[in-house]
Amino acid sequence: MPLPKAELHLHIEGTLEPELAFALAARNGVELPYADTDALRTAYEFTDLQSFLDLYYGLMAVLRTEDDFADLADAYLARAAAQGVRHAEIFFDPQAHLARGVAMETVVAGLGRALDRSEAVHGVSTQLIMCFLRDESAASALETLETAKPYLAPQGPIVGVGLDSAEVGHPPAKFREVYEAAAALGLRRVAHAGEEGPPAYITEALDVLGAERIDHGLRCVEDPELVARLVRDRVPLTLCPLSNVRLRAVDVLAEHPLPAMLDAGLLCTVNSDDPAYFGGYAGDNFDAVRVALGLSPERLRELARNSFLAAFLEHDEDRRSR
Ligand code: HPA
Numbered sequence: 001m002p003l004p005k006a007e008l009h010l011h012i013e014g015t016l017e018p019e020l021a022f023a024l025a026a027r028n029g030v031e032l033p034y035a036d037t038d039a040l041r042t043a044y045e046f047t048d049l050q051s052f053l054d055l056y057y058g059l060m061a062v063l064r065t066e067d068d069f070a071d072l073a074d075a076y077l078a079r080a081a082a083q084g085v086r087h088a089e090i091f092f093d094p095q096a097h098l099a100r101g102v103a104m105e106t107v108v109a110g111l112g113r114a115l116d117r118s119e120a121v122h123g124v125s126t127q128l129i130m131c132f133l134r135d136e137s138a139a140s141a142l143e144t145l146e147t148a149k150p151y152l153a154p155q156g157p158i159v160g161v162g163l164d165s166a167e168v169g170h171p172p173a174k175f176r177e178v179y180e181a182a183a184a185l186g187l188r189r190v191a192h193a194g195e196e197g198p199p200a201y202i203t204e205a206l207d208v209l210g211a212e213r214i215d216h217g218l219r220c221v222e223d224p225e226l227v228a229r230l231v232r233d234r235v236p237l238t239l240c241p242l243s244n245v246r247l248r249a250v251d252v253l254a255e256h257p258l259p260a261m262l263d264a265g266l267l268c269t270v271n272s273d274d275p276a277y278f279g280g281y282a283g284d285n286f287d288a289v290r291v292a293l294g295l296s297p298e299r300l301r302e303l304a305r306n307s308f309l310a311a312f313l314e315h316d317e318d319r320r321s322r
């Protein structure tokens with residue numbers, strides 16, 4: 001029985017397995033520049049974040065209809081459930097779809113259809129977080145938030161905003177205005193920071209964007225003062241160990257700083273990021289760190305517990321304090 005866990009750092013577009021990509025390409029008459037699924041898998045030789053993003057955005061061409069997004073999310077939820085995921089807070093990249101002429105309604109209705117039946121079918125509760133592409137303009141992010149208004153909680157499934165894509169050169173402060181607008185709308189706020197970017201981007205995501213969780217946050221270890229702050233304020237970090245190896249944020253998994261981060265008292269969680277591209281889902285990431293880093297059963301339980309503490313779920317203490 002896999003440990004029950006919440007997944008908090010998962011890009012739904014990153015769950016597109018080669019087999020589904022080819023099936024959707026055939027369904028939609030999209031020509032892929034790969035002979036078959038093996039040829040596509042062979043292309044998964046990333047050297048950094050950008051080399052991954054180029055392939056990831058390219059393959060999204062097969063996602064066109066509401067059914068495509070529903071099938072994508074349903075396939076992820078089935079796999080996640082099999083690996084012990086009981087709650088998933090799922091990222092999507094609306095701008096990447098809007099730019100291809102796929103409407104917000106198509107994306108959210110498709111994902112929403114799978115999410116609506118997820119508890120009954122897979123036993124996984126879900127929330128949706130829309131991410132702004134940080135290499136697009138601040139104006140585009142604001143426009144995207146405007147387009148998403150009909151789909152925001154409580155009427156719609158979108159509970160929060162995030163920030164992803166190419167990090168270096170696109171500091172969090174660029175998105176101050178859209179995060180302020182999101183906060184005013186009652187949305188939760190997270191941001192990728194400190195994956196490839198410097199520790200200062202983590203500080204900026206907290207101070208300028210009001211981020212409640214940091215996605216990745218790996219490079220905080222370079223700044224002891226920042227580590228002390230993250231520990232003191234119990235700021236959750238959504239680490240993605242297999243992603244870090246595949247995108248070369250760490251050389252090998254055995255050198256991942258996760259054990260030292262836990263020892264330092266950081267509220268770390270383990271997640272899959274883009275499991276179809278990086279070699280595994282949430283449970284696979286847990287298994288990989290257990291083996292490569294020799295994590296004890298207590299440490300693994302701590303990670304699983306952290307995932308629920310860091311989730312945007314209503315906790316018992318919240319309920320009691322009302
Ligand atoms: N970092 C930034 N952007 C992303 C990622 C990531 O790990 N995955 C999908 N978009």
Ligand code: ZN
Binds near residue numbers: 164
């Ligand atoms: Zn990510």
